[in-house]
Amino acid sequence: MTMQRIKPHLPWITLLVLTAVVGVVDPNFLRPANLLSLAGDIVPLFIMALGLTFAIYIGGIDLSVQSMANMITVIASIYLASLGAWVAVLCIAAGFGLGMLSGFLTTRLFVPSFISTLAVGGICFSVAQWLSGNRALNMDAEQRNATFGWMIGHTGIIPNELFLGAALLAICLFIERRTILGRVLKAVGAGEPAAKASGINVGRYKMLAFAISGALAAMAGLLFSVKLSGGAPTIANGFLLPSIVAVLIGGTPLTGGVGGVLNTLIGTLIVAVIRASMLYLGIEATQQQMLFGLVLIAAIALTIDRSKLRTVK
Amino acid sequence: MYQLSSVDKKFPGVHALKSIDFHIKRGEIVGLVGENGAGKSTLMKVIYGAYQPDGGQILIDGKPVHFANPRQAMKRGIGMVFQEQSLIPNLTVMENIFLGYEAQFTRLGVVNWKAMAAAAKKQLAKVKLDIDPATVTSVLSFAQRQLVELAKVLTLEERVEGDLVILLDEPTSVLSGEEVKLLFKLVRELTSRASFIFVSHRMDEVMELSDRIYVMKDGQVMDVVAKVDADASAIQHKMVGRHVDREYYREQRQKPYDTSRTLFDMRDVVLPGRPHKLNLALHPGEVLCLVGTEGSGREAILRTIYGMLAPVSGRFEMKGQELRRFNPRRSVAMGVGYVPRERKIEGIVAGMNVYENMTLSQLGRYSRAGVIDVGREKALARDWIRKLSIKAHSEFADCGNLSGGNQQKVVLSKWRSGGSDIMLLDHPTRGLDIGAKEDVYDMIRDMSDDGVGIVLVADTLEEAIGLSHTIVVLKDGEIRQRFECRPGAKPSLYDLLHHMI
Numbered sequence: 050m051t052m053q054r055i056k057p058h059l060p061w062i063t064l065l066v067l068t069a070v071v072g073v074v075d076p077n078f079l080r081p082a083n084l085l086s087l088a089g090d091i092v093p094l095f096i097m098a099l100g101l102t103f104a105i106y107i108g109g110i111d112l113s114v115q116s117m118a119n120m121i122t123v124i125a126s127i128y129l130a131s132l133g134a135w136v137a138v139l140c141i142a143a144g145f146g147l148g149m150l151s152g153f154l155t156t157r158l159f160v161p162s163f164i165s166t167l168a169v170g171g172i173c174f175s176v177a178q179w180l181s182g183n184r185a186l187n188m189d190a191e192q193r194n195a196t197f198g199w200m201i202g203h204t205g206i207i208p209n210e211l212f213l214g215a216a217l218l219a220i221c222l223f224i225e226r227r228t229i230l231g232r233v234l235k236a237v238g239a240g241e242p243a244a245k246a247s248g249i250n251v252g253r254y255k256m257l258a259f260a261i262s263g264a265l266a267a268m269a270g271l272l273f274s275v276k277l278s279g280g281a282p283t284i285a286n287g288f289l290l291p292s293i294v295a296v297l298i299g300g301t302p303l304t305g306g307v308g309g310v311l312n313t314l315i316g317t318l319i320v321a322v323i324r325a326s327m328l329y330l331g332i333e334a335t336q337q338q339m340l341f342g343l344v345l346i347a348a349i350a351l352t353i354d355r356s357k358l359r360t361v362k
Numbered sequence: 363m364y365q366l367s368s369v370d371k372k373f374p375g376v377h378a379l380k381s382i383d384f385h386i387k388r389g390e391i392v393g394l395v396g397e398n399g400a401g402k403s404t405l406m407k408v409i410y411g412a413y414q415p416d417g418g419q420i421l422i423d424g425k426p427v428h429f430a431n432p433r434q435a436m437k438r439g440i441g442m443v444f445q446e447q448s449l450i451p452n453l454t455v456m457e458n459i460f461l462g463y464e465a466q467f468t469r470l471g472v473v474n475w476k477a478m479a480a481a482a483k484k485q486l487a488k489v490k491l492d493i494d495p496a497t498v499t500s501v502l503s504f505a506q507r508q509l510v511e512l513a514k515v516l517t518l519e520e521r522v523e524g525d526l527v528i529l530l531d532e533p534t535s536v537l538s539g540e541e542v543k544l545l546f547k548l549v550r551e552l553t554s555r556a557s558f559i560f561v562s563h564r565m566d567e568v569m570e571l572s573d574r575i576y577v578m579k580d581g582q583v584m585d586v587v588a589k590v591d592a593d594a595s596a597i598q599h600k601m602v603g604r605h606v607d608r609e610y611y612r613e614q615r616q617k618p619y620d621t622s623r624t625l626f627d628m629r630d631v632v633l634p635g636r637p638h639k640l641n642l643a644l645h646p647g648e649v650l651c652l653v654g655t656e657g658s659g660r661e662a663i664l665r666t667i668y669g670m671l672a673p674v675s676g677r678f679e680m681k682g683q684e685l686r687r688f689n690p691r692r693s694v695a696m697g698v699g700y701v702p703r704e705r706k707i708e709g710i711v712a713g714m715n716v717y718e719n720m721t722l723s724q725l726g727r728y729s730r731a732g733v734i735d736v737g738r739e740k741a742l743a744r745d746w747i748r749k750l751s752i753k754a755h756s757e758f759a760d761c762g763n764l765s766g767g768n769q770q771k772v773v774l775s776k777w778r779s780g781g782s783d784i785m786l787l788d789h790p791t792r793g794l795d796i797g798a799k800e801d802v803y804d805m806i807r808d809m810s811d812d813g814v815g816i817v818l819v820a821d822t823l824e825e826a827i828g829l830s831h832t833i834v835v836l837k838d839g840e841i842r843q844r845f846e847c848r849p850g851a852k853p854s855l856y857d858l859l860h861h862m863i
Binding site for chain 1: 722
């Protein structure tokens with residue numbers, strides 16, 4: 050009973066405790082400038098996790114987000130020269146469409162989302178390799194600054210990425226709390242049979258959840274390529290595990306129905322602190338994924354609602 | 363030989379078995395009858411070890427025993443032939459027969475298939491089934507699978523010392539008349555090997571096969587009847603007969619319905635997998651009750667009206683408009699509301715609050731351009747919480763934490779607030795306590811007063827008789843009889859049972 054009551058508050062308690070611990074070990078960590086730059090760096094991951102939240106909120110998963118971002122870095126780098134700012138539309142439309150494809154496979158052909166999104170992710174990865182000729186590509190620095198420079202500059206001491214992240218969070222929060230889409234997604238996550246029995250076209254809304262996930266993964270990829278001024282088919286590798294961790298540790302369980310995008314904000318900040326702490330603890334970059342794997346296992350074990358599972362395969 | 367002595371079983375809120383005394387002699391066939399919810403399946407689960415009794419004793423040859431699980435019960439010779447068949451379809455017959463007991467045929471983990479096939483052949487001979495033990499189970503007919511299942515249970519004969527007790531749960535529900543005769547003949551012959559407990563809805567079958575019949579109602583054994591004294595109507599009376607209070611079902615509030623208009627009209631409608639033509643109509647203010655045993659086709663009719671099942675042929679008009687495409691969205695838009703039997707799964711969304719549940723079927727009405735007007739939702743919820751006196755601390759209460767009766771009220775207000783005037787109620791009082799049931803009966807009368815047509819599948823026959831204007835008796839997917847149920851001139855239980863079985 051007490052555990053039941055504490056559970057919803059665990060994410061932000063974890064965040065505070067972790068921040069305090071790292072702050073004690075290295076007081077520099079708590080300087081506003083350091084915190085702001087850490088937050089700015091995590092924004093691409095946050096945007097990806099934001100989209101992923103919708104897929105997990107309905108009890109599904111989207112494993113294509115990392116490959117999607119990879120592909121988008123390549124597309125953005127190639128077509129920036131010819132399309133200018135319109136490349137952003139192309140990227141987001143590609144993400145939305147491919148997400149829709151995952152949703153179609155899942156809701157109409159009954160392919161479980163973990164495998165349909167894995168397959169779509171495979172397609173994305175291959176497209177990225179093919180388009181790039183398996184090389185790293187560079188954007189023209191001047192053109193990048195002219196079209197997308199506003200994304201990565203600073204306003205005062207605040208990195209502009211933060212405004213972008215905040216705006217997207219606000220939109221997602223609005224969708225989740227105030228729209229039919231958000232309400233239906235909650236019903237699907239918490240009790241799909243009852244939603245169906247209420248006469249709702251559940252499939253259409255589920256497809257939209259995957260489409261949003263794809264579109265936001267594309268935005269994450271776009272921002273990432275702008276930051277790095279280039280793209281490559283493997284440049285965003287290492288995003289998948291932390292983004293899943295961010296969603297789950299924030300309090301949206303794999304079984305869906307509870308949590309939401311605000312939880313993902315906290316989850317992403319936890320990931321950011323864990324990442325920063327690894328620097329202080331002297332953990333090499335190559336070892337980071339090991340830790341994230343362990344954190345993911347712990348997060349799943351803690352958050353999953355076992356009463357919703359009949360059998361696990 | 364096998365005996366239960368004042369066995370009790372309680373679940374939260376339900377006293378499922380009340381001091382049951384039961385015994386079975388060697389080679390005897392004992393019948394077990396009772397309505398839905400009478401406690402038959404709980405009793406069977408206690409017998410084969412799936413439930414542990416809270417009080418009383420299980421005795422074998424006079425010695426108390428305790429089963430922690432079905433496997434322990436099997437070790438003492440108690441086997442179960444399941445209603446929904448428990449064979450795994452993609453395994454062969456012999457693999458199914460010896461599932462979990464392959465060790466006797468293995469050496470170093472490798473199965474000697476020849477030995478297993480020979481042993482399986484021996485078991486199949488007991489039930490007179492001449493098939494290759496290496497046949498994949500899915501190609502067998504239902505009747506053959508039933509026999510394989512029986513053969514599987516009969517392997518206990520070699521494995522355990524002492525006597526066998528075999529439970530047959532509705533073994534005839536999927537068999538043809540001819541197959542039932544063969545099965546009964548076989549069971550009689552097998553009494554030399556085992557005792558049988560036979561559970562069925564079909565009174566005639568129970569009376570034909572059993573040496574003694576236990577009649578259950580409300581978790582109690584009402585009577586034990588020997589075959590020679592068995593009289594169908596007397597048993598049926600004990601099964602269902604409790605004091606029927608006209609007030610209880612709000613009969614005084616039953617008013618004539620409006621015959622001038624028709625809400626839906628099914629003409630010669632044929633449903634998939636059933637050969638019979640159905641003719642049904644519903645009028646404003648009418649309570650139309652579908653009566654029949656489990657599997658008689660009541661659910662299929664509800665599902666068709668709700669658009670989850672499309673008829674094969676015939677004409678289905680709803681409010682003067684012929685339906686050609688069937689899906690729940692369309693039915694909901696035409697004013698159909700559905701109160702499902704599985705309240706906790708299909709009725710409410712646990713984890714969502716009262717107002718979120720109430721508007722789930724009518725989000726379009728509480729939104730503009732996809733944006734929900736939460737203020738109006740809350741006002742609606744507060745309104746209906748007051749109207750139906752729903753016991754929830756506020757409109758923010760999680761519906762998963764409400765009591766069964768209050769959950770049902772939320773489901774009803776979901777449809778009523780949306781203006782549904784064709785209500786499908788599937789076991790609306792299942793699992794509710796008496797007070798909550800009476801609330802539901804009142805709501806049914808309120809809806810009739812408002813001109814809502816109701817199609818009801820009731821929990822008990824008395825409920826059906828008490829509430830309805832019209833009763834339609836179904837058997838094997840066919841409409842057998844119609845009854846007009848004017849207050850004071852209602853058909854009796856016997857009238858209905860007569861056509862049901």
